[in-house]
Amino acid sequence: MSTEIEKDFLEYVKKMENFSEARSLMFWDLRTGAPRKGVEQRSEVIGTLSTEIFNMSTSDQMKEYIEALSESADVSEITRKTVEECKKNYDRNKKIPEKEYKEYVILESKSEAVWEQAKAKSDFAMFQPYLEKIVETKKRFLDYWGYEGHKYNTLLDDYEPGITVDILDEVFGNLRKELVPLVQAVKDSSQQPRTDFLFEHFPKEKQRQLSLEILNNLGYDFESGRLDETVHPFAISLNPNDVRVTTKYDEKDFRTAIFGTIHECGHAVYEQNISKDLIGTPLCDGTSMGIHESQSLFFENMIGRHPSFWKANYPLLQKHSNGQFDNVSLEDFYRAINVAGPSLIRIEADEMTYALHVIVRYEIEKGLFSDEIEVKDLPQIWNDKMEEYLGVRPTNDAEGVLQDVHWSGGAFGYFPSYALGYIYSAQMKAAMDKDLPNYGELLAENNIQPIKEWLTKNVHQYGKMKKPVEILKDITGEGINSSYLVNYLRKKYGEIYQF
Amino acid sequence: MSTEIEKDFLEYVKKMENFSEARSLMFWDLRTGAPRKGVEQRSEVIGTLSTEIFNMSTSDQMKEYIEALSESADVSEITRKTVEECKKNYDRNKKIPEKEYKEYVILESKSEAVWEQAKAKSDFAMFQPYLEKIVETKKRFLDYWGYEGHKYNTLLDDYEPGITVDILDEVFGNLRKELVPLVQAVKDSSQQPRTDFLFEHFPKEKQRQLSLEILNNLGYDFESGRLDETVHPFAISLNPNDVRVTTKYDEKDFRTAIFGTIHECGHAVYEQNISKDLIGTPLCDGTSMGIHESQSLFFENMIGRHPSFWKANYPLLQKHSNGQFDNVSLEDFYRAINVAGPSLIRIEADEMTYALHVIVRYEIEKGLFSDEIEVKDLPQIWNDKMEEYLGVRPTNDAEGVLQDVHWSGGAFGYFPSYALGYIYSAQMKAAMDKDLPNYGELLAENNIQPIKEWLTKNVHQYGKMKKPVEILKDITGEGINSSYLVNYLRKKYGEIYQF
Structure with a gap:
């Protein structure tokens, strides 16, 4: 039966x-x-x-x-x-009455259009009534959906099943405490890397060749994928046998394409290595936004910004470029691609400051859904937090509270997964170091295979068969712990900026 | 209501x-x-x-x-x-009982696989039992579907609504009578064009550039389409605002790409110019296989093999090639791309002999469905007809009766539309000459617009709103008439081969 x-x-x-x-x-x-x-x-x-x-x-x-x-x-x-x-x-x-849902869909699409205009004019007041309505509707929906503890928990669960406000308050609290002084130390360092050589003309076709070779070196399977060019880079899985990546070429800054490609490669290698047994089910997908991001960030930072990776691949970069690196030592190059410091825009942030941008958003979202923050006060709160955590203050709303599209589409609960991706990737790297003590040597030989196998064995294969916390627990024996990220950043940037 | x-x-x-x-x-x-x-x-x-x-x-x-x-x-x-x-x-x-239809689908897929092997081994006997079963099943289906006059009429109607055996017997009969001596005259001519210069190395990327420019010159709308590379060239319409073409590059014979591109361009320009009012209905498509083919053939032959077209585009070809045409006059080039003569393989045939290949198939298909021909006799009948009409006799089944995939998939009634495409295109050209007496001058100026407008006004816009015979009647005032094709071919090849 x-x-x-x-x-x-x-x-x-x-x-x-x-x-x-x-x-x-x-x-x-x-x-x-x-x-x-x-x-x-x-x-x-x-x-x-x-x-x-x-x-x-x-x-x-x-x-x-x-x-x-x-x-x-x-x-x-x-x-x-x-x-x-x-x-x-x-x-x-x-659980949402059909009529209310339809109204919400219309509100969402109007709101996105208004946000775009408001951002162009740097005018939060224009966007405010729409955002108020969206928050209000989401709160009503939360009453339909139900929640345990904090209302915001249900929103978090959409993107990162099992993650709650209690967990994030602790994890993000610790992280913030450690990152703020680190950012300050980097900013104050007298040893700022030289970066002028990064911005010379690097022909698009050459960047494409380089991207293809690097994808290949990183274990991306071209028989299950392809590389194309788009305005915004992305990875998309049709099924594990067809996972495509795209990148963007900036002839005045090769980093856009190379690090974009490596990042998307991390997403794609995850999807390509989900167990084929899950094809045809909704389990055949990354288990959460945060775990997905942990894989792209592992590739981008733990591999793509590691000195040993460039030991193997710097000659390749030199070969494809128009001679811009001929007189740049590997050491100077490594420092340049790891330049870090406070900035206003999240999507341009480096690995050291990125999580602080997310924490600003997390604290605001949490406050909105616990009625401790009102929409009208957002620009002020945003700017104050930016100043407090990053030491920079937006001079207008476009570079402040209006910079991201997410809220106009009602995507509350999404931002934390970006920071969780950093935290997870550092936890995984610490665990991997025990199993692969020769990690640096592997990279220096362009031998990604053992690293990829480790990730497939511990993360990729499961798709949604394991929840994010299970993945983490089975790898590390513990829950989310931001101290690995802090230690990693402190060590790395301490060396680069010599403090 | x-x-x-x-x-x-x-x-x-x-x-x-x-x-x-x-x-x-x-x-x-x-x-x-x-x-x-x-x-x-x-x-x-x-x-x-x-x-x-x-x-x-x-x-x-x-x-x-x-x-x-x-x-x-x-x-x-x-x-x-x-x-x-x-x-x-x-x-x-x-009308087909579900069980019988399912059995047929399985038979069809088996049959295609067997045909592929049989062709590779040039062994008709291997394919024969499958073909017999397919013909038998199709005959049974025809009893379910019903038919008027000849059984084969219902099959014809699938591809070319309104066309019957009576019509084709007359049209193809006349055509055959005229073409056979014409082919002989070309074959016997002492004025065979020089073609050696066609086969020099023409780099793929240059051919692609040339293809793009020619598509543009021919009025293909790149905002509603794109060009890609495939093993077999094709045009595909997603909707009139997205009609894509592909081509194939042979670095040893540029004609493959160029005439392939021009041919597919004809299909695509048809689809791009169907009235937008028909989007979302099954009418938003070419009205028949034959009319579709008439458009691709109009582009390929009436435009792409016309001397005036090359007056405008020969410099473009010369510019993109590696100098292979530097010492070739436009006149010699024109004669070379219009080389004609009997051959064994339909898909390699030229515009003069193509219809005869189709007539061989038509007569056989008609005989199969009127029980005048048995499957087992096909190789013999095929070879005899080829010898009689084209003066060449296959030496094995692979270059004879096994050359086409169509019958293995049960696609009886399809072949005639290829020849109808030639006939229609010549009829349309004769009608167009009255409206556009400066046709040659337009081509010589790369001014396709009036030609495209004429085709859109008379053919393209209607999609399936008009049946093929209506289209033809409204343009020419008469029915299908092969004498226009005969006159066109006789004049053109008489000039080239000087008889």
Whole structure:
């Protein structure tokens, strides 16, 4: 009995996943070269597929499957976790009255348009009424969804299952305490790296060749992927056998393409190495935003900004460039690509300061949902926090509270996962060092294989079969702990800036 | 009342078209660079979408729409023709018992695999039992579908609505009578063009640049399309605002890319200029295989092999090539790209002999479905006809009866549309000459606009709103008439081969 319905359920879920793969390909195509005039009709097609997927995920049929299989003991582990995912999604979508949800979708799209204008004019007042409405609606939705402890916990759970305000308060609190003086020390150092040689003309086609070679050196599988050019770099998984990356070429700053490529490579290698047994289920995906980011950041920083990696790859860079590094020592190059310091814009921040940008946003979001902060006060609070944590103060809202799109789309709870990615990656690196004490040598030989295998064994293969906290616990034996990140940063930047 | 159901019906049809656009993009992607390992899962996704479209086209809901709207007087013209299309499709799919259809699909896929092996071994006997079964099944299907006059008429109607055996017997009969002596005259001429200079090394990237410029000169809209490289060139329409072309580069023969590109450009310009009012309906497509082919052939031959076109574009070709044409006069070049003569393989045939290859196939297909020809006799009949019409005799089945994939997939009735494309294009050209007496001058100035406008006004805009015969009648005032093609070929090749 249970076998028959389990089989039907898996077929049903597979159909949803197949529609989803089709939709993903359309997104990829839209960004990589779809003709301009076709965009409008394409959006309609994406809408049709999205509606179909949504309808299937909230159908009576789905309800029946969930009811029949949730308590069943004799289903496979994959089925059990798939049912869990579907149930979470079903509950989330069904608890909001349809009318309110539709109104919210309209509000969201208006709000994004207004945010764009407000940012261009650097005028928070223009955006304020929309943001107020969005926060208000989200709070009402939270009453429908329910929450344990802090309201914000339910929002966090969307992006990072298992993470709560209690955890973040402690983890981010400790991190902030340690980072603020570190940033100050770097800023005050008299040993600022030379960077002038970074900005010479580096032809796009050469950067592309270099990107391809580096992807290859990093274990990206080109038989399961491809590299294209886009305005904003991204990685997208259609399925583990087709995970594509894109990058952006700036002929006046090669770092955009190279570190962008390495970052996306980390996301892609994660997806390429999820167990093929999970194809056709919603488990065939990174387990959370934070764990995903931990992989891209591991590649970008733990590998791509490690001195040994460049020992192996600096000659490659020199070969492809127009001679801009001919008179630059490896040591000077290493220092230059690790230049750090406070700045106003999150997406331009370095690995040392990045988490502080996130903490500013986390504290504000938490305050909004506990009614301790009002939307109207955001510019002031934002600027004060930036000054306190990073020592820089925005002079207008565009470079302050209006800089990110997230809030205009109601994506509260998203930002923390960026910082968690840094914390996780440092915890993983500390654990990896025990298993691979020759880590630096491996990089110096461009021998990524053991590192990739370690990550696949401990992280990649599971997809959503393990929650983020389980992944971390099984690797490190402990929970989230920001001290590994702090130690890593302090050591690294202490050496570079000599304090 | 009727308005509500009409609206619902159009929504329903639009959803099918949207699924279909998603599927088309997946086909395009598979051929233009999808990673190898992702192909299997991708095929599953295509299967899911195809099943969905098929189910919608044969659903009870569709039946209700057809019944409610077929006789309705107060629906729009677009709705009326859309219902007609849906009804044709519904009837076609519903009349075959499901079990028999499923068996046939399996037979077809087996048969294609066997054909591939049989062709490789040049062994018709291996393929014979499969082909017999396919013909037998198709005959049974024809009893389900019904037919008027000749059984083969129903098969023809799939590709070229309105075309019958009676029409083709007359048209192809006349054509054959005229072409056979023409081919002989060309073969016997002492004035064979020089072609040695065609085969020098022409770098791929240069060919690509040239292809892009020629597409642009031919009025292909790059804001509604793009050019990619594939093993087999094709054009694919996602919707009129997104019609993509591909080409193939042979560095030892630039003609592959250039004439391939021009040919696909003709298909694409057709699709790009279908009225936008038809988007979201099954009418938003070329009206038939034959009319589609008439557009690609118009571009390839009436434009791309016209002396005036090269008057304008020969300098471009010379500029992009590695000097291979530096000492070749425009006149010699023109003669070289119009070299003609009998050959064994249809897809390598020139515009003079092509239709004869089709006529061989037409006569055989007709004989199979009127029980005058048996499958076992095909190699003999094929070779005899080739010798009689083209004066060449295959020495094995691979270069004879096994050369085309069509029959292994049951695509009987398809071949005639290729020859109809030639006939239509010559008829259109004769009509166009009256409206645009300065045709040659326009080409010599690379001024395609008036030609494109003429084709859009008379052919492209209508999509499937007009049947092929209507298109032709409205342009020429008459039905299918092969004498225009004969006159065109006789004049052109008489000049080139001087007889």
